[in-house]
Amino acid sequence: MGNKKIFVDSNIFLQYLTNNKTALTDKIELIFQKALTGKIKLITNEIVIAEIICILESFYKREKNEIEIIVSTILNTRGLEVKSAHLLFKALNIYASKDIDFIDAFNAVYMEDNQMDSILTMDNEHFSRIDNLCIEKF
Numbered sequence: 001m002g003n004k005k006i007f008v009d010s011n012i013f014l015q016y017l018t019n020n021k022t023a024l025t026d027k028i029e030l031i032f033q034k035a036l037t038g039k040i041k042l043i044t045n046e047i048v049i050a051e052i053i054c055i056l057e058s059f060y061k062r063e064k065n066e067i068e069i070i071v072s073t074i075l076n077t078r079g080l081e082v083k084s085a086h087l088l089f090k091a092l093n094i095y096a097s098k099d100i101d102f103i104d105a106f107n108a109v110y111m112e113d114n115q116m117d118s119i120l121t122m123d124n125e126h127f128s129r130i131d132n133l134c135i136e137k138f
Contacts, residue, residue, distance in 0.1 A: 003041075004039075004041065005040070005041045005042075005043055006031070006040055006041070006042055006043070007042075007043050008042050008043065008044045008048070008080070009044075009048060010048045010049075010051040010052045010055065013044075013048075013052055013074060014052060014055060014056075016028045016029065016032070017070060017074075018060065032077070032079070034079075035078070035079025035080060036077075036078050036079050040079070041079065041081060042077075042080045042081065043080070043081045043082070044080065044082055045083070045084075046082075046084055046087075046088060046106065049071060049074070049082065049088055050103060050106070052070075052074070053067055053071060053095075053102045054102070056070065064095060064096040064099065065096050067092075067095075068092045068093070068095065068096040071088070071092055072089065072092060075088055075089060087106065087109045087110060087113055088106070090112075091105040091106040091108070092105070094109065094130065098126075098129040098130065099129070100126040100127075100129055101126060104126040104127060107119070108130045112132075117133060117134055118133075118134045118135075119133060119135055119136065120136045120138065121136075
């Protein structure tokens with residue numbers, strides 16, 4: 001496997017995913033091919049994934065179920081490393097199935113992964129949809 005690691009920002013994924021075919025899209029595809037063959041390692045993080053979700057939802061008006069499929073495809077990309085992918089997959093499922101904001105879903109999954117079951121929030125509407133989660137009263 002190649003030693004070169006390259007961080008990938010949300011705009012690269014969005015350019016590629018939105019079928020806005022340009023010379024830039026062709027270059028991005030070549031980079032993804034290098035990652036697929038192990039010549040380079042692509043890396044991204046939860047913030048980038050959250051930004052992709054936000055833009056797909058707000059700007060491109062995609063439905064949550066469609067976003068779940070798109071982002072799952074990104075997370076399953078061979079040659080792309082996302083350290084907390086297991087949390088993101090769980091959060092995507094909650095986001096789509098419970099119809100809550102992705103950030104709230106991710107926070108709920110993060111809490112579960114860190115053995116927390118109580119949250120201090122004013123967003124009772126979303127967090128009340130999460131099983132086994134106690135909303136602290138204040």
